Amino acid sequence: MADNHSLDQLVQALRCLPGVGVKSAQRMAFHLLQHDHEGAQRLARALQHATEQVRHCALCHTFTEGEICATCQDPRRDASLLCVVETPADQAAMERTGAYKGLYFVLMGKLSPLDGVGPREIGLQKLFDRIDAPDAVIREVILATNFTAEGETTAHVIAQGLKTRGVQVTRLARGVPVGSELEYVDLGTIAHALVDRR
Amino acid sequence: MADNHSLDQLVQALRCLPGVGVKSAQRMAFHLLQHDHEGAQRLARALQHATEQVRHCALCHTFTEGEICATCQDPRRDASLLCVVETPADQAAMERTGAYKGLYFVLMGKLSPLDGVGPREIGLQKLFDRIDAPDAVIREVILATNFTAEGETTAHVIAQGLKTRGVQVTRLARGVPVGSELEYVDLGTIAHALVDRR
Numbered sequence: 001m002a003d004n005h006s007l008d009q010l011v012q013a014l015r016c017l018p019g020v021g022v023k024s025a026q027r028m029a030f031h032l033l034q035h036d037h038e039g040a041q042r043l044a045r046a047l048q049h050a051t052e053q054v055r056h057c058a059l060c061h062t063f064t065e066g067e068i069c070a071t072c073q074d075p076r077r078d079a080s081l082l083c084v085v086e087t088p089a090d091q092a093a094m095e096r097t098g099a100y101k102g103l104y105f106v107l108m109g110k111l112s113p114l115d116g117v118g119p120r121e122i123g124l125q126k127l128f129d130r131i132d133a134p135d136a137v138i139r140e141v142i143l144a145t146n147f148t149a150e151g152e153t154t155a156h157v158i159a160q161g162l163k164t165r166g167v168q169v170t171r172l173a174r175g176v177p178v179g180s181e182l183e184y185v186d187l188g189t190i191a192h193a194l195v196d197r198r
Numbered sequence: 199m200a201d202n203h204s205l206d207q208l209v210q211a212l213r214c215l216p217g218v219g220v221k222s223a224q225r226m227a228f229h230l231l232q233h234d235h236e237g238a239q240r241l242a243r244a245l246q247h248a249t250e251q252v253r254h255c256a257l258c259h260t261f262t263e264g265e266i267c268a269t270c271q272d273p274r275r276d277a278s279l280l281c282v283v284e285t286p287a288d289q290a291a292m293e294r295t296g297a298y299k300g301l302y303f304v305l306m307g308k309l310s311p312l313d314g315v316g317p318r319e320i321g322l323q324k325l326f327d328r329i330d331a332p333d334a335v336i337r338e339v340i341l342a343t344n345f346t347a348e349g350e351t352t353a354h355v356i357a358q359g360l361k362t363r364g365v366q367v368t369r370l371a372r373g374v375p376v377g378s379e380l381e382y383v384d385l386g387t388i389a390h391a392l393v394d395r396r
């Protein structure tokens with residue numbers, strides 16, 4: 001394949017995907033070129049479009065195509081409740097329970113000093129500023145980071161930062177199995193943990 | 199994420215990749231949009247470019263950007279030897295041994311009746327036509343399909359088709375561990391199996 005720069009470049013480019021090594025990338029490239037040109041071109045357009053269109057909501061940090069996401073704009077949401085989650089997938093899991101009507105703050109990550117992810121990288125100051133804002137009506141912050149070691153540490157650090165800010169700080173009840181990640185937990189468990197938050 | 203069509207479309211589009219389910223696709227989309235816009239755009243360009251540029255070599259069927267691939271064009275290759283492999287990755291594994299100087303025919307698959315892959319889909323008639331061509335100088339066909347059930351069946355069917363064609367038909371020696379796939383086999387084993395072909 002020495003003369004095949006397009007193929008080599010595709011194999012290299014596929015390795016930007018998390019969990020994809022050189023063998024997987026070769027298999028993916030082979031599959032796309034041999035069996036799914038249409039899927040490959042759709043993926044190319046989706047990548048281009050998403051990297052151009054998707055940004056972070058100015059209020060909650062989740063992915064959105066506008067300045068403010070639809071959830072933050074929704075007047076029916078209870079603005080006195082703020083739920084802090086790690087990722088948009090976790091937020092989506094919360095939403096699917098139908099048990100939560102407040103707003104969100106999406107960290108887009110978790111504290112992980114070994115990976116160079118500190119308070120700045122997950123936007124903690126923006127979270128605190130939002131709670132401190134003169135027009136803020138937040139009464140309660142629900143910490144819904146994952147029940148992993150890093151998620152617990154993140155929740156702990158946020159709780160410390162909120163101590164002096166006059167808001168109630170709660171954590172999803174431990175109905176969520178320890179060591180698991182929210183997006184893989186069944187809806188009933190999440191809903192129950194939400195009711196039992198402490 | 200109800201207002202986020204670009205993100206939803208990206209997640210859907212990523213599922214065209216083999217082995218990628220909805221959870222993996224969400225993780226990939228999150229990673230690209232949060233941490234690797236550059237990688238995502240490079241991947242978009244590589245996909246677009248490869249689907250436009252890469253075609254099949256008119257002689258050996260492997261991926262190439264021209265009409266005839268570099269290997270088939272190389273006058274130093276021994277045109278009396280034709281090695282039949284399943285995929286370009288297998289061909290690349292053969293090349294890395296440095297032990298083979300003949301030409302190739304790449305099936306771009308293997309016989310798999312349950313998946314609807316028959317002799318036509320792997321281009322067997324083109325293989326036979328190439329051997330039958332008046333100007334053909336092929337003396338020996340080395341069957342280097344994988345040592346899996348489907349690879350063995352494919353080798354058997356090709357061997358049957360070649361019986362009456364006056365070429366010697368050999369198979370890589372079983373130095374290659376049974377049940378394994380060529381591209382994962384170490385070079386020494388492949389080289390040895392090539393010398394011991396039967």
Ligand SMILES: [Zn+2]
Binds near residue numbers: 068
């Ligand atoms: Zn928002």
Ligand SMILES: [Zn+2]
Binds near residue numbers: 266267
């Ligand atoms: Zn060729």
